[in-house]
Amino acid sequence: MAPIRNTRVLFNSVPQGYPVPGETTVVDHSQTLDLDAVDLAGGKVLAKTLSISIDPYLRGKMRSPEKKTYNQPFEIGKPLYSHAVVKVLRSENPKYKAGDYVYGVFDWAEYQVFSEGLDARVLPPDSGIPWSVYVGVAGMPGKTAYYGWKEIAKAKKGETIYVSTAAGPVGSVVVQLAKAEGLKVIASAGQESKLQFLRDLGADVVFNYKTTSVEKVLEEHGPVDIFWDHVGGSTTNTVLAHMNTFGRVVVIGSISSYNTPQAEPIANFPHILYKRLTVRGLIVTDHEKEYRDAFYATIPGQIARGEIKYTETIVRSLDEAPQLLLDVQKGDNTGKAVVILADD
Amino acid sequence: MAPIRNTRVLFNSVPQGYPVPGETTVVDHSQTLDLDAVDLAGGKVLAKTLSISIDPYLRGKMRSPEKKTYNQPFEIGKPLYSHAVVKVLRSENPKYKAGDYVYGVFDWAEYQVFSEGLDARVLPPDSGIPWSVYVGVAGMPGKTAYYGWKEIAKAKKGETIYVSTAAGPVGSVVVQLAKAEGLKVIASAGQESKLQFLRDLGADVVFNYKTTSVEKVLEEHGPVDIFWDHVGGSTTNTVLAHMNTFGRVVVIGSISSYNTPQAEPIANFPHILYKRLTVRGLIVTDHEKEYRDAFYATIPGQIARGEIKYTETIVRSLDEAPQLLLDVQKGDNTGKAVVILADD
Structure with missing residues (x-):
């Protein structure tokens, strides 16, 4: 040839x-x-x-x-x-x-x-x-959601989670895992089409962070037990002030800092003490051995059956x-x- | 009478x-x-x-x-x-x-x-x-050291810890617990008399944070596996950049923010992701039930025998x-x- x-x-x-x-x-x-x-x-x-x-x-x-x-x-x-x-x-x-x-x-x-x-x-x-x-949801991003959920979120039924960039492949799986386990889900994205997707997934509170302030939403619908953080910067700063005692912050990304020389600084760091928060960074590859088999045994089948969208x-x-x-x-x-x- | x-x-x-x-x-x-x-x-x-x-x-x-x-x-x-x-x-x-x-x-x-x-x-x-x-060391401050050590630090022999305000009643107990478990201890305080006390406790690297930059010390003696944080603000910001992968930050205090309207912001927050850190706040009263009996069974006796100074x-x-x-x-x-x- x-x-x-x-x-x-x-x-x-x-x-x-x-x-x-x-x-x-x-x-x-x-x-x-x-x-x-x-x-x-x-x-x-x-x-x-x-x-x-x-x-x-x-x-x-x-x-x-x-x-x-x-x-x-x-x-x-x-x-x-x-x-x-x-x-x-x-x-x-x-x-x-x-x-x-x-x-x-x-x-x-x-x-x-x-x-x-x-x-x-x-x-x-x-x-x-x-x-x-x-x-996508059956690969690295889905694993990120699944591993972080098991390793850090430690969700309890009735708790409230806020997922930023919730319409992405990581965030949307987190929204669905959270709804399946009986949490109240606050989810944000930056486009109307994404908001509709989040409503379809069953998120309880859906908002466009470009037109509605995170502060205002969390004042009304918080405090937040779990913050799933893809963003960093001013969003994270605001959420820290609205965390519940003993809350968990799952740090998965920092998109607000990827394309700038310096990340927006976090003034509300002392809330980690006041609320006794656990803030943990997760990189998916660190946890392959612990969670990979369970992931492949569960998630692709749920996707095939339409249980995960x-x-x-x-x-x-x-x-x-x-x-x-x-x-x-x-x-x-x-x-x-x-x-x-x-x-x- | x-x-x-x-x-x-x-x-x-x-x-x-x-x-x-x-x-x-x-x-x-x-x-x-x-x-x-x-x-x-x-x-x-x-x-x-x-x-x-x-x-x-x-x-x-x-x-x-x-x-x-x-x-x-x-x-x-x-x-x-x-x-x-x-x-x-x-x-x-x-x-x-x-x-x-x-x-x-x-x-x-x-x-x-x-x-x-x-x-x-x-x-x-x-x-x-x-x-x-x-x-003091047999009371709330000593408990803070002991509970945080057990609950968050999860020290392994050979690791490096940095203790800020190390000559205080919490920090000095942490220094002694760390030395007893075979860690390398970096300890700072703001007065010469305190530095001598830290040397007497066996800390490996002792410095005056008012005259020597934290940055410089950690560049030479880091990276740090455990940061015992009493301070917050710019110290914490500097240390985050010198943490080792999978490090733990024990947030016990935030003295840099207690007497000012706004804490110094943390620009290095994304290092929590990059290094997969665990950052946790601890308030001693939350953990009385888990650790109190072990504390009173151990620490006052060690103090009486001069094993804890x-x-x-x-x-x-x-x-x-x-x-x-x-x-x-x-x-x-x-x-x-x-x-x-x-x-x-």
């Missing part, structure tokens, strides 16, 4: 604020690949990419390598990478065979050659949900991925942002 | 910044009491005050009643109150008999009439340590109490601040 194009999205330069399509990331069409001729000696696998996850946290990897954080930075000139589902075309690795669907961390490229997939797992071929969902913003080409990456930073997507390159 | 004077310290007005002796608190000599004639009908107890605790947190009770926090405000015109040891003179309450030494929350007054002592406990008459120590700043009259209350807010005392009105 003749070589074919292998489109990739490369990290080109460190953004100052928001990532800029065509500048901080570039789509590269120059690589070609002969699928039959790729040498897989030494346990390598050739796979076709089906769906790629676009997540808020990726902005943190678009940084200068001198700046140390919890994860590795992207490398200038190399493809971006994130959670994805790929289909194995050929394999010389005993762990994977042709036809396998593999979830893991993969390059933003139409085709992949890999040996050890990071965080990789062969998915069941017939679970009844689209592959894109395996990078989701929404997606889909693009069908890597050419559109850099813009969607930007939209995710600005909250302009709805639900899980995903690049679907092939359905099978 | 003729009536005798019963000097008291009254809460007179809400301080704007630091409490002002003679203005926000006043010493009142006007009350008299006939010790033989006081009516104890209905289960009351008459007691002589031996020692009274002066604590940083008391500033938080010197507020307007509209401002709700975790505790009750002092009442204007009424005596201040805090942990104290009193000796029962007469009793019509079956829980207490003449000659009993009782630890609990009592008025800042030479004599007390009470029925149900708040947080009250009859102390052993012969434990070999002075009564003043029962409001302490220092005190003592005044011997209620006339001097308002100034010591101010000194505690400014950190001008060394070790436990206590008013000793009688040794027995």
Whole structure:
């Protein structure tokens, strides 16, 4: 077979604020690949990419390598990478065979050659949900919700939870877990279409944080026993003042600080003492061993049966991925942002 | 017997910044009491005050009643109150008999009439340590150290702890618990005499935070697995950036914010996420049931045998109490601040 194009999205330069399509990331069409001729000696696998996850946290990897954080930075000139589902075309690795669907961390490229997939797992071929969902509510974001719920939220029936960015793939699962366990759910998002989704999920109090003050809503509907924090900055500051005694703050993200040099500072930190709060950060990969099996045994089935709902913003080409990456930073997507390159 | 004077310290007005002796608190000599004639009908107890605790947190009770926090405000015109040891003179309450030494929350007054002592406990008459120590390292401050250590610090041998205001009655117990369990201890205070005390306790790195930057010390001797936080504000902000992954922050106080209208804000809040920290506030009274018996079975004996050391700043009259209350807010005392009105 003749070589074919292998489109990739490369990290080109460190953004100052928001990532800029065509500048901080570039789509590269120059690589070609002969699928039959790729040498897989030494346990390598050739796979076709089906769906790629676009997540808020990726902005943190678009940084200068001198700046140390919890994860590795992207490398200038190399493809971006994130959670994805790929289909194995050929394999010389005993762990994977042709036809396998593999979830893991993969390059933003139409085709992949890999040996050890990071965080990789062969998915069941017939679970009844689209592959894109395996990078969404049945993937890393769903796990984030599930692991944080089990590990930190420690919810009790009748308690009140406030979920910020509640219409996203993490927040929407948290809303549904909370409703299933009998909590009162306060949920916010920044677009009318997202608010309707939150109402559909059964959230008790739904509001647009761009037009209604968090302060006002929590004064009326708080205090809050659990704050599911994706945002940081002034939102977190306000919520701390409206927490109930012995409340838990599940710190999952800090989108308000990802695209600015300095996060908005938290003046209400002393409320952690006054209310005896537990504030904990969670990174999903730390808890795979404890909760992964329970997650896969529970959540994909609930999704297939329609018991857990989701929404997606889909693009069908890597050419559109850099813009969607930007939209995710600005909250302009709805639900899980995903690049679907092939359905099978 | 003729009536005798019963000097008291009254809460007179809400301080704007630091409490002002003679203005926000006043010493009142006007009350008299006939010790033989006081009516104890209905289960009351008459007691002589031996020692009274002066604590940083008391500033938080010197507020307007509209401002709700975790505790009750002092009442204007009424005596201040805090942990104290009193000796029962007469009793019509079956829980207490003449000659009993009782630890609990009592008025800042030479004599007390009470029925149900708040947080009250009859102390052993012969434990070999002075009564003043029962409001210090063998009392509420020592309990704060012990309960927080058990509940939140979850120390492992070889870890590094940073204790701010380490020469105080809470911090100094934490330093000693940490050294006993094989931790590396970084300890700070604001006076040379306090630094020597910290060296005597075996702290590995001792520094004066007024002349040496926390940042610099932690860069050299960090990262920190456990931060014992009495301070809040810019100190806490700096330490968050020097925490180790999975570190614990034990929030016990916020002295930097007690005497100002607004606490210094925390810009490094996102480090809670990046380092997956657990930040928890602790108020000692919440954990009495879980840890009190273990505390009294362990700590007073260790103090009596000299295994736990302490220092005190003592005044011997209620006339001097308002100034010591101010000194505690400014950190001008060394070790436990206590008013000793009688040794027995």
